[in-house]
Amino acid sequence: MRRDFHPSPMALALPLLRWMALLVVVGAFGRVWSLFWSALAVGIFHAAFHRNPRRRPPADPEALAAPAYGRIADLAEVDEPLFLKGRALRIGIFLSVFDTHTQPAPCAARLVWVDYRPGRFLDARDPDASTRNESQMLGLETPDGRRLVVRQIAGRIARRIVLWRQMNEEVRAGDLLGMIRYGSRVELYLPADKASARVKVGDRVCGGTTLIAAWTRGKTP
Numbered sequence: 001m002r003r004d005f006h007p008s009p010m011a012l013a014l015p016l017l018r019w020m021a022l023l024v025v026v027g028a029f030g031r032v033w034s035l036f037w038s039a040l041a042v043g044i045f046h047a048a049f050h051r052n053p054r055r056r057p058p059a060d061p062e063a064l065a066a067p068a069y070g071r072i073a074d075l076a077e078v079d080e081p082l083f084l085k086g087r088a089l090r091i092g093i094f095l096s097v098f099d100t101h102t103q104p105a106p107c108a109a110r111l112v113w114v115d116y117r118p119g120r121f122l123d124a125r126d127p128d129a130s131t132r133n134e135s136q137m138l139g140l141e142t143p144d145g146r147r148l149v150v151r152q153i154a155g156r157i158a159r160r161i162v163l164w165r166q167m168n169e170e171v172r173a174g175d176l177l178g179m180i181r182y183g184s185r186v187e188l189y190l191p192a193d194k195a196s197a198r199v200k201v202g203d204r205v206c207g208g209t210t211l212i213a214a215w216t217r218g219k220t221p
Helices: 009-029 031-050
Strands: 061-065 070-080 086-095 102-104 109-117 134-143 147-153 161-165 174-181 183-189 194-196 211-215
Touching: 009 031, 070 134, 086 194, 086 211, 109 183, 134 174, 147 174, 183 211
Parallel strands: none
Antiparallel strands: 061 211, 070 086, 086 183, 102 174, 109 134, 134 147, 147 183, 161 174, 194 211
16 A cells, blocks of 8 residues: 655645635635635635646657646756766756646656755756755656656755655556745756757656656667
């Protein structure tokens, strides 16, 4: 039986939603309409932020789905010495406060490595946020031995990184890996010689659904 580190996204939203519901009732009975409408607006926003849309991963077994909902911020080839131990294709995704902030698995894999790093809370659009902000790297290994990393990066508003999976737990494409609460950034790292991007800077992507990259056919470890 799977045991999650945290409850579902909506379960995380319930404490604040209960308070907003109470304030809505108080505002309505007391005819304090500013309180009523403010609490209602905050409650709707908070619930929408924690929504968990249904995902339809690409059918191609070589395809990799986006690990976040948002906009492609950058594409770069970088060194990734910790898990991939070599040159990597990095795909950065910026998440606004209006995006769903869950991180679905890009493909079927097993969680084999987690590296949490404390840090600052710079705006996620700041180029330095990738290296200086609080972050968590999730190392995944596919059934055929390919490796990839999903990196959760906190932002100025996002100050809680949530992990759902336990070490060595297997996930299917689209299964939830974790969540960052409010505006932030997610990065996908792939071996540079074994995968290629299928998006460009500025593209909107839907987590667990949009084809973001693909393994180079025939190239296994």
